[in-house]
Amino acid sequence: MSTRKSTLSREIVSQAVKQAFVKLDPRIMMRNPVMFVVEVGFLITLFLLFVPNAFGGTVTTGFNASVALVLLFTVLFANFAEALAEGRGKAQADSLKKTKKEISANKVTGQGVKTVSSTELRKGDVVIVAQGEMIPGDGEVIEGLASVDESAITGESAPVIKEAGGDFSSVTGGTRVISDQIKVRITSDPGESFLDRMISLVEGAKRQKTPNEIALNTVLVSLTIIFLLVVITLPFFADYLNIRLEIPVLIALLVCLIPTTIGGLLSAIGIAGMDRVTQFNVLAMSGKAVEASGDINTIILDKTGTITYGNRMASEFVPAENYSAQEVAMWAAISSVKDETPEGRSVLELLNKQGLSFPEKLAEGAEFIEFKAETRMSGVDLQDGRKVRKGAVDAVKQWVAEQGGFIPKGFQESSDAIASAGGTPLAVAVDQTIFGLIYLKDTVKPGMRERFDQMRKMGIKTIMCTGDNPLTAATIAAEAGVDAFIAESKPEDKIAVIRREQAEGKLVAMTGDGTNDAPALAQADVGIAMNSGTVAAKEAANMVDLDSDPSKIIEVVSIGKQLLMTRGALTTFSIANDIAKYFAIIPAMFMVAIPEMKVLNIMGLHSPLSAILSALIFNAIIIPLLIPLAMKGVAYKPMSSSRLLSRNLLIYGLGGVIVPFIGIKLIDLLVQFMV
Numbered sequence: 001m002s003t004r005k006s007t008l009s010r011e012i013v014s015q016a017v018k019q020a021f022v023k024l025d026p027r028i029m030m031r032n033p034v035m036f037v038v039e040v041g042f043l044i045t046l047f048l049l050f051v052p053n054a055f056g057g058t059v060t061t062g063f064n065a066s067v068a069l070v071l072l073f074t075v076l077f078a079n080f081a082e083a084l085a086e087g088r089g090k091a092q093a094d095s096l097k098k099t100k101k102e103i104s105a106n107k108v109t110g111q112g113v114k115t116v117s118s119t120e121l122r123k124g125d126v127v128i129v130a131q132g133e134m135i136p137g138d139g140e141v142i143e144g145l146a147s148v149d150e151s152a153i154t155g156e157s158a159p160v161i162k163e164a165g166g167d168f169s170s171v172t173g174g175t176r177v178i179s180d181q182i183k184v185r186i187t188s189d190p191g192e193s194f195l196d197r198m199i200s201l202v203e204g205a206k207r208q209k210t211p212n213e214i215a216l217n218t219v220l221v222s223l224t225i226i227f228l229l230v231v232i233t234l235p236f237f238a239d240y241l242n243i244r245l246e247i248p249v250l251i252a253l254l255v256c257l258i259p260t261t262i263g264g265l266l267s268a269i270g271i272a273g274m275d276r277v278t279q280f281n282v283l284a285m286s287g288k289a290v291e292a293s294g295d296i297n298t299i300i301l302d303k304t305g306t307i308t309y310g311n312r313m314a315s316e317f318v319p320a321e322n323y324s325a326q327e328v329a330m331w332a333a334i335s336s337v338k339d340e341t342p343e344g345r346s347v348l349e350l351l352n353k354q355g356l357s358f359p360e361k362l363a364e365g366a367e368f369i370e371f372k373a374e375t376r377m378s379g380v381d382l383q384d385g386r387k388v389r390k391g392a393v394d395a396v397k398q399w400v401a402e403q404g405g406f407i408p409k410g411f412q413e414s415s416d417a418i419a420s421a422g423g424t425p426l427a428v429a430v431d432q433t434i435f436g437l438i439y440l441k442d443t444v445k446p447g448m449r450e451r452f453d454q455m456r457k458m459g460i461k462t463i464m465c466t467g468d469n470p471l472t473a474a475t476i477a478a479e480a481g482v483d484a485f486i487a488e489s490k491p492e493d494k495i496a497v498i499r500r501e502q503a504e505g506k507l508v509a510m511t512g513d514g515t516n517d518a519p520a521l522a523q524a525d526v527g528i529a530m531n532s533g534t535v536a537a538k539e540a541a542n543m544v545d546l547d548s549d550p551s552k553i554i555e556v557v558s559i560g561k562q563l564l565m566t567r568g569a570l571t572t573f574s575i576a577n578d579i580a581k582y583f584a585i586i587p588a589m590f591m592v593a594i595p596e597m598k599v600l601n602i603m604g605l606h607s608p609l610s611a612i613l614s615a616l617i618f619n620a621i622i623i624p625l626l627i628p629l630a631m632k633g634v635a636y637k638p639m640s641s642s643r644l645l646s647r648n649l650l651i652y653g654l655g656g657v658i659v660p661f662i663g664i665k666l667i668d669l670l671v672q673f674m675v
């Protein structure tokens with residue numbers, strides 16, 4: 001697996017500094033109401049610098065100037081956080097844009113092949129791409145086979161085979177054919193290609209606030225409005241007590257009380273979360289998909305290729321009663337002559353390895369019966385009329401029975417023995433006669449049990465869906481440690497499982513690559529399609545894994561969880577912080593008029609003005625201090641949501657109350673010399 005690593009280069013940081021100023025534009029700031037209030041506060045204090053008695057009375061110039069400066073930095077820090085989070089994606093988008101240049105394409109027309117620009121290609125056009133040429137647009141191979149270098153998109157240098165028909169037919173514009181020639185039907189119009197989508201995704205151009213973000217934003221705005229009302233009414237009470245509260249003091253109080261920490265970091269957290277997924281070579285079509293993956297309750301996985309290595313290899317020919325292993329081998333080979341699946345090819349390889357051969361003449365002119373997940377069989381219809389099949393044992397048994405054949409003695413026992421060992425038995429039959437079994441071996445990937453244990457600790461249920469028989473399924477399920485399994489499942493059974501779980505109010509994730517996975521991928525709350533898969537699968541899914549590693553779903557879910565946790569942790573921290581600042585400022589404000597308030601000055605801060613300024617400075621610098629946490633995400637240990645919640649409340653809630661007391665006290669020790 002390759003991960004696209006782009007570190008925070010100096011270039012990105014200096015761009016982010018520039019962007020921090022560009023984003024001061026009130027039209028941009030307005031999108032973030034909490035920080036917009038801070039900016040308005042800055043503008044008022046700035047105005048007061050020039051017209052000190054604008055609102056009656058006078059303000060201390062030095063203090064007012066300090067407040068203005070700190071407020072400006074508060075806004076700049078928040079803008080910088082967002083720009084920094086966006087920076088990585090922008091850099092990546094720039095390198096992708098280089099891939100996306102206009103190239104010439106060999107378009108098939110009524111009058112032969114015509115050279116056109118790639119920008120003129122439309123959905124449905126057919127092009128020919130020869131060795132060394134760049135594929136001019138997204139499409140599906142309709143003729144031929146070629147190896148394709150997809151490194152421009154996936155970062156993976158090993159070429160991949162693309163061929164007409166089946167699950168490896170989709171090609172991406174901007175990748176290069178390095179051997180042979182293919183005919184491709186274009187599947188996207190200009191501006192709507194995979195590369196276009198990828199660029200706008202990593203660039204964040206189409207980034208929309210997710211439902212969770214919108215909900216949190218509403219809470220933050222409500223808090224801001226409440227505190228605004230409190231601060232506006234404060235002068236009336238103060239008047240009654242014969243205290244004059246200066247405008248800069250009120251603004252400082254307001255900014256300390258409103259949730260600026262989370263308000264300033266919220267969008268950076270979201271962007272960084274999506275970026276983490278991208279770094280993992282998974283393209284999320286929306287931030288919503290990434291978030292949803294953090295809330296997943298159930299993961300549907302298939303067995304072959306996800307939990308096991310998937311290179312299910314024939315390892316033994318097991319004869320039925322009255323037949324020899326050579327006979328099984330011969331019919332198994334004949335049934336596999338045109339079977340291009342890994343299973344089919346492995347049968348011929350085993351035959352060679354055993355030094356056996358089969359009468360190739362017999363298979364000449366035979367009609368190929370392709371393997372289908374629905375029939376769970378493959379084979380050939382010979383010219384002499386005989387039908388040769390191999391396939392799942394129950395499927396072949398039924399096929400044989402339909403033709404009046406019978407099941408040999410001891411056959412079921414042989415089959416069960418293979419299945420109980422975790423292997424896949426394939427029955428081999430000619431018309432009504434069962435000749436024996438092919439023993440397909442597959443191995444569970446290492447570390448699966450640990451991963452599923454982690455999932456369980458997070459409260460996530462894992463269900464393995466497989467087309468294999470119940471015995472094999474049970475063995476592999478036990479070995480890998482999944483919570484449940486469904487055997488002999490057909491593609492439509494996956495949808496049924498997803499719907500059943502969703503009906504119980506669960507959020508479901510699944511991976512898939514085939515066209516027949518597309519409906520299930522669309523039905524799932526998080527559907528991850530393999531980049532190697534079909535166009536239909538990729539369009540139905542809301543994420544695409546560029547490495548085509550089906551087990552990556554497990555990491556994607558972890559990243560989603562981490563995103564939600566980071567947001568929760570920083571919200572807790574931010575609000576706890578504001579409470580602490582309240583206790584620093586309020587006593588200081590009234591200390592002058594009401595000496596009894598001194599007892600509340602538990603921090604022993606130097607003076608009322610130094611107290612207010614220290615709180616405001618703390619409020620500003622906590623934002624850049626938390627940027628690394630917002631970008632990297634909080635450290636994450638798998639555990640149940642309720643334990644996680646109480647743990648985070650303890651760390652970030654309590655920490656959020658204690659840290660400002662220490663921070664403000666330290667800042668006050670410095671500030672006292674200035675005011």
Ligand SMILES: Nc1ncnc2c1ncn2[C@@H]1O[C@H](COP(=O)(O)OP(=O)(O)OP(=O)(O)O)[C@@H](O)[C@H]1O
Pocket residue numbers: 302303304305339341343344371372373376377378390391392393424425426465466467468469
């Ligand atoms: N090339 C083949 N020819 C004949 N039968 C096959 C072939 N490949 C697989 N089978 C049989 O069909 C069954 C179903 O295959 P399918 O690919 O749908 O599911 P699977 O690979 O077993 O499970 P999973 O859903 O985990 O990938 C297999 O268990 C096997 O018994």
Ligand SMILES: [K+]
Pocket residue numbers: 255256257258259260261578619
């Ligand atoms: K604040």
Ligand SMILES: [Mg+2]
Pocket residue numbers: 304
């Ligand atoms: Mg399969």
